Amino acid sequence: MMDKKLLGIDLGGTTVKFAILTQNGEIQQKWSIDTNILDEGTHIVPDIVESINHHLALYEMKPEQFIGIGMGTPGSVDITEGTVIGAYNLNWKTLQPVKELIEKGTGIPFFIDNDANVAALGERWKGAGENDPDVVFVTLGTGVGGGIVMNGQLLHGVAGCAGEIGHITVDPDGFECTCGKRGCLETVASATGVVRVARQLAEEYAGGSELKARLDNGEDITSKDVFELAAKNDDLALRVVDKVTFYLGLACGNIGNTLNPSAIIIGGGVSAAGEFLRSRVEAYFEQFTFPQVRNSTKIKLAELGNEAGVIGAASLAR
Amino acid sequence: MMDKKLLGIDLGGTTVKFAILTQNGEIQQKWSIDTNILDEGTHIVPDIVESINHHLALYEMKPEQFIGIGMGTPGSVDITEGTVIGAYNLNWKTLQPVKELIEKGTGIPFFIDNDANVAALGERWKGAGENDPDVVFVTLGTGVGGGIVMNGQLLHGVAGCAGEIGHITVDPDGFECTCGKRGCLETVASATGVVRVARQLAEEYAGGSELKARLDNGEDITSKDVFELAAKNDDLALRVVDKVTFYLGLACGNIGNTLNPSAIIIGGGVSAAGEFLRSRVEAYFEQFTFPQVRNSTKIKLAELGNEAGVIGAASLAR
Numbered sequence: 216m217m218d219k220k221l222l223g224i225d226l227g228g229t230t231v232k233f234a235i236l237t238q239n240g241e242i243q244q245k246w247s248i249d250t251n252i253l254d255e256g257t258h259i260v261p262d263i264v265e266s267i268n269h270h271l272a273l274y275e276m277k278p279e280q281f282i283g284i285g286m287g288t289p290g291s292v293d294i295t296e297g298t299v300i301g302a303y304n305l306n307w308k309t310l311q312p313v314k315e316l317i318e319k320g321t322g323i324p325f326f327i328d329n330d331a332n333v334a335a336l337g338e339r340w341k342g343a344g345e346n347d348p349d350v351v352f353v354t355l356g357t358g359v360g361g362g363i364v365m366n367g368q369l370l371h372g373v374a375g376c377a378g379e380i381g382h383i384t385v386d387p388d389g390f391e392c393t394c395g396k397r398g399c400l401e402t403v404a405s406a407t408g409v410v411r412v413a414r415q416l417a418e419e420y421a422g423g424s425e426l427k428a429r430l431d432n433g434e435d436i437t438s439k440d441v442f443e444l445a446a447k448n449d450d451l452a453l454r455v456v457d458k459v460t461f462y463l464g465l466a467c468g469n470i471g472n473t474l475n476p477s478a479i480i481i482g483g484g485v486s487a488a489g490e491f492l493r494s495r496v497e498a499y500f501e502q503f504t505f506p507q508v509r510n511s512t513k514i515k516l517a518e519l520g521n522e523a524g525v526i527g528a529a530s531l532a533r
Numbered sequence: 534m535m536d537k538k539l540l541g542i543d544l545g546g547t548t549v550k551f552a553i554l555t556q557n558g559e560i561q562q563k564w565s566i567d568t569n570i571l572d573e574g575t576h577i578v579p580d581i582v583e584s585i586n587h588h589l590a591l592y593e594m595k596p597e598q599f600i601g602i603g604m605g606t607p608g609s610v611d612i613t614e615g616t617v618i619g620a621y622n623l624n625w626k627t628l629q630p631v632k633e634l635i636e637k638g639t640g641i642p643f644f645i646d647n648d649a650n651v652a653a654l655g656e657r658w659k660g661a662g663e664n665d666p667d668v669v670f671v672t673l674g675t676g677v678g679g680g681i682v683m684n685g686q687l688l689h690g691v692a693g694c695a696g697e698i699g700h701i702t703v704d705p706d707g708f709e710c711t712c713g714k715r716g717c718l719e720t721v722a723s724a725t726g727v728v729r730v731a732r733q734l735a736e737e738y739a740g741g742s743e744l745k746a747r748l749d750n751g752e753d754i755t756s757k758d759v760f761e762l763a764a765k766n767d768d769l770a771l772r773v774v775d776k777v778t779f780y781l782g783l784a785c786g787n788i789g790n791t792l793n794p795s796a797i798i799i800g801g802g803v804s805a806a807g808e809f810l811r812s813r814v815e816a817y818f819e820q821f822t823f824p825q826v827r828n829s830t831k832i833k834l835a836e837l838g839n840e841a842g843v844i845g846a847a848s849l850a851r
Contacts, residue, residue, distance in 0.1 A: 347691070349690055349691055349695075363792075365684075365695070366683075366684070366686050370684065370792060372792055372793025372830075373665070373793055373795040373829050373830065374826070374828070374829035375793070375825075376825045376826050377683070377791065377793045379791070379826070380790075380791065382823040382826075383787050384783060384790070387783065387821070395823070396820065396821065396822070465705065468702060469701050469702060469787055469791075472694075472697055472700045472702070473681070473695065473787075473792075474791075475697070476690060476691060502714065503702045504714070505694075505700040505710075505713070506713060507692050507697075508697070508700075511690075511694070512690075512692075
């Protein structure tokens with residue numbers, strides 16, 4: 216029984232990552248395939264089934280040797296039914312009966328949740344969360360997402376929107392968001408949000424700055440450029456980082472004041488800025504939390520990188 | 534077995550309320566005693582034990598007829614050890630072994646949590662929460678407190694501070710709070726907070742207003758006065774209510790964006806303003822939430838009043 220395995224799948228718009236793990240979360244095998252989103256994404260699930268069965272044959276493993284398969288996916292997930300709808304980067308516009316098809320195709324029990332929740336489970340279990348019962352994960356990428364584990368369980372809320380940290384209002388008069396409201400954290404702390412803040416501050420900026428010069432030249436600037444210039448003491452870039460980390464610290468502070476997790480873990484592409492980002496978020500977090508939370512909730516960087524998805528997905532099947 | 538009872542206790546700074554309930558949460562008997570905070574609160578627990586034993590004798594009931602006793606208390610609670618410290622309105626400055634003393638004195642298993650959490654459990658179980666799994670309770674009184682139930686369980690967090698909604702930062706440049714930071718919800722939405730906002734807005738107010746006249750006269754104004762004058766269309770009072778409900782809507786909105794509970798329930802003394810308050814908080818809540826949360830999380834008024842405490846306390850013993 217104890218040497219039964221877990222299979223984790225991280226379904227993304229460009230690749231599908233797979234891993235076979237022990238029940239302790241150690242990765243034993245991993246592989247990936249391209250995501251074929253043609254024909255309204257109808258190839259995706261059959262490709263996943265075929266790849267699993269192919270690799271099980273390769274490793275001379277049987278379905279009975281697995282406790283289950285867990286998968287993280289974009290889109291809106293019905294975790295009970297095991298269905299997905301509205302995953303636009305997969306071309307899944309209509310309801311996809313993922314659980315039914317994968318269980319039928321592999322003979323292994325299947326569990327599913329959204330990608331941000333699954334990454335949260337991974338970082339909580341084997342990453343910066345140290346397997347604590349109360350951990351919040353914030354991912355700063357193209358958008359800003361998140362997942363919340365409290366009392367050792369993922370929170371979903373009544374309509375599955377718990378953990379949508381990107382839509383916390385950090386500035387009632389702020390930028391308009393794709394969700395229709397104003398001042399969402401995502402409008403200032405996603406990769407595009409950082410650039411948006413840079414353009415805004417550049418307009419009223421008069422001093423000397425390479426960032427200012429490049430923006431005025433019409434160059435394409437990325438959030439990575441902004442953090443790199445800030446690390447070189449570019450004055451405008453430092454102001455941008457200050458504003459972005461102010462909003463991140465405010466949002467993390469209020470998550471801390473509301474939930475008091477042992478850790479708020481920052482991951483995703485923008486978190487590549489590392490300690491330079493974390494220490495500044497932490498400083499504002501301390502300003503916006505009351506003493507007992509300030510002293511017990513830690514701001515941490517994610518540790519698992521790309522593997523958070525397959526590890527967290529596998530943990531759904533435990 | 535099914536006709537075993539629950540005993541709920543709501544310990545406050547002036548009275549201790551008791552109730553005997555069925556397992557379905559129906560109150561069968563209730564009584565109360567004065568809280569004797571003299572001699573560093575050393576009489577409180579013995580008085581509770583004596584009152585329970587007296588009433589059990591009166592009703593000809595035995596300890597074996599109870600599943601357990603649950604109690605809500607001010608102060609910092611160690612729910613595992615059953616101890617309380619730092620309950621200043623009880624004069625409990627040192628660690629109180631409440632569970633040990635009450636179990637020894639009554640022979641009935643004992644469970645304890647803080648008063649805001651216990652009220653949240655009560656409103657969730659038998660009040661506006663309709664026994665849903667995901668419910669947040671906000672209490673607007675002398676301070677602003679709260680309790681969060683997700684997946685059917687109270688959230689405590691790593692240091693017991695989960696649900697401290699009063700210290701959500703709603704204005705980074707706002708009033709100083711007793712906790713040491715700025716702009717806490719409590720500084721603008723507690724009973725004293727409403728008056729603080731009234732004094733601030735009165736300073737720069739030039740129009741005609743009874744509230745302005747009474748403040749300029751040096752009269753003592755309460756939050757109840759502010760809401761009563763606003764209901765009579767006093768212009769300044771309406772501005773105060775607008776500002777208070779803006780901050781409440783912002784805080785509730787971000788709780789919704791983070792947790793997506795089925796209901797955020799507003800209780801406590803300030804909520805006596807009823808639908809006049811609720812509808813205005815709801816309007817700002819809608820402004821500060823993204824569509825899926827706006828359509829699934831409801832802003833409600835508490836329904837149980839004073840009984841939330843004993844009912845929620847009793848539910849700890851279920």
